[in-house]
Amino acid sequence: MSHTPDIPEQYVCKGCQAIYAGTVLKRGDTHHFEAPAECSACGSTAFVPLEQYIHEAGQSA
Numbered sequence: 929m930s931h932t933p934d935i936p937e938q939y940v941c942k943g944c945q946a947i948y949a950g951t952v953l954k955r956g957d958t959h960h961f962e963a964p965a966e967c968s969a970c971g972s973t974a975f976v977p978l979e980q981y982i983h984e985a986g987q988s989a
Contacts, residue, residue, distance in 0.1 A: 937961035940981045943972030 937950040946969045950961025963975035976984045 934959075938978040939963040939975040940978055941967040941970065941972050942974035942976055942984070943967055944970040946970070947978065948975070 936952070939948050939950060940946070941948070944967060946967055948964050948967075951964060953960050953962055963977075966973050967975075
């Protein structure tokens, strides 16, 4: 049986729109993804999950 790797959750920086792979956090036998603490490009601490980005971007217009 082959292993299918998990695809990490992605986050979009609300300051400069850079996309980051989530940081893996292991809790017991499961793992979760978390946005970075700070954008290395612009220093922003505001991130939105990639799946929600289009909805967030539409609200700020």
